Amino acid sequence: MLQIETSHEEKYALIVLKGEVDASNSVELDEAINGMVEDQNTHMLIDATDLNYISSAGLGVFMSYLEDFQEKSIRFVIFGLNDKVLHVFHILGLDQLIKLKPDKVAALQELYEA
Amino acid sequence: MKHRLTLYCDKSQLADLRNFLSGVLKDKPISDTTKFEVILAVEEVCANLIIHSHGCNSKDKITLQVQEIDDKLIFEIKDSGKSFNLLEYQAPLLGDVIREKRKGGLGIMLVKKIMDKIEFESNGKDNTCRLIKIMDSK
Numbered sequence: 001m002l003q004i005e006t007s008h009e010e011k012y013a014l015i016v017l018k019g020e021v022d023a024s025n026s027v028e029l030d031e032a033i034n035g036m037v038e039d040q041n042t043h044m045l046i047d048a049t050d051l052n053y054i055s056s057a058g059l060g061v062f063m064s065y066l067e068d069f070q071e072k073s074i075r076f077v078i079f080g081l082n083d084k085v086l087h088v089f090h091i092l093g094l095d096q097l098i099k100l101k102p103d104k105v106a107a108l109q110e111l112y113e114a
Numbered sequence: 115m116k117h118r119l120t121l122y123c124d125k126s127q128l129a130d131l132r133n134f135l136s137g138v139l140k141d142k143p144i145s146d147t148t149k150f151e152v153i154l155a156v157e158e159v160c161a162n163l164i165i166h167s168h169g170c171n172s173k174d175k176i177t178l179q180v181q182e183i184d185d186k187l188i189f190e191i192k193d194s195g196k197s198f199n200l201l202e203y204q205a206p207l208l209g210d211v212i213r214e215k216r217k218g219g220l221g222i223m224l225v226k227k228i229m230d231k232i233e234f235e236s237n238g239k240d241n242t243c244r245l246i247k248i249m250d251s252k
Contacts, residue, residue, distance in 0.1 A: 001129070020132075023161040024125035030217075053132070053150075055157055056221035063208075064215045084150040091151070091227050092220060093208065 004032045012043035012111060018050040021058030030061045037065065042074050043111050047104065049080030054088060062098055075099075079107035117180045121160060123168035123195075128157055131178070138180050142187065144249050152247050155228040156189050158221035159200065159243055167195030167241075189245040197236040200225065200243065 002025040003018040013036045021029055036044050062078075069076050079101040081089065089095045101107040119134045121127045135153045142149070160176060168174040176193040205223040206216070226232065231246035 020129065022125070022128045022132075022157065023165060024128055026217075053154075055128075055154060055161065056224055057161065057217070060211070060217035060220050063211050063220070064217045066212045067215055084147055087147055087150070088154065088224070092223060097208070097212070 002028060004028055006032055006036065008039075008041075012045055012108075013039070013041035014045045014047060016047040016050075020053035021051065021061075022053070022055045023057040026055075026057035026061050029058055030064075033061065033065055037068055037072070037074065042072070044074060044076045045104070045107055045111065046076075046078040047080055048078050048085065049082075051081065051085055054085055059088070059092065059094060063094070066097060075111050077101055077107040077110045079104055115180075115182050119178045121164070121176050121178065122172045123164045123170055123174040123176065124172040125161070125164060125170060127164070128161055131157055131160055134178075135180075139187075142182075142249065144187075144247075148247075151228045152187065152189075155225045155245060156191070158225050159191055159245065162198060162200075162221060163191070163193050163195060167193060167198050185249045187247045187249060189247075191243045191245070192240060194240050197238070197241045199234045199236070201232055201234050 001019045002021055005016040007014050015032050015036065077099040080103060081100060089100060099110050101110055117138045119131065121131060132153055135156060139149045139152065163176050164170060174195060176191060179190045181188045200222050203222050205226065206219040211219055229245045230248045233244040235242045
């Protein structure tokens, strides 16, 4: 079960993920990120505080946008990953490719640092 | 102990698979992180079979059997679809995954990093994939 909430704050776009991302619903995550990219957001935050599980299908969605983010100079930060989910990013070394921060304050700092 | 689960080849079954595995692993002497990893690895193999070998045809099924032998947890996954030998599968490089914007390829990488041993057998009709985790390994 995955719930996705998207919103546009003054300076950034926010996607809140709650539940579990697997092969049955990763397309929903894909659509949410794609929508944010198409809306020409340049600063994007993913709140993963209540994300309890992610399989490769979900990780693959993030990976498939990295090139777009670079080409379009989109700053993208995921925050609030619990230890187990964070561990999955570590196993594949994705923490080296995607900015991961413990909380929203740190994520916003990362988003707006020079 | 021996636990068995039959899954229909529908992606909605993956959540049921995770629930089943959580129950089976509940009292095993491994850390919560290892349980999480092992559930992920078994799901990756099953998702692969459901999607790629069976084209999400919910009339097809795969069976999972979990056994504990000595210090090993053995997950045996059987199906009769197009055989997929993950031992022969060359996982893509992360750089290629990014460049080609491909959404797949990471699952098998995870399975190989998480499990201690992987075995595969096929007689051309029935395929068996065995994932082995040694309980004190991590």
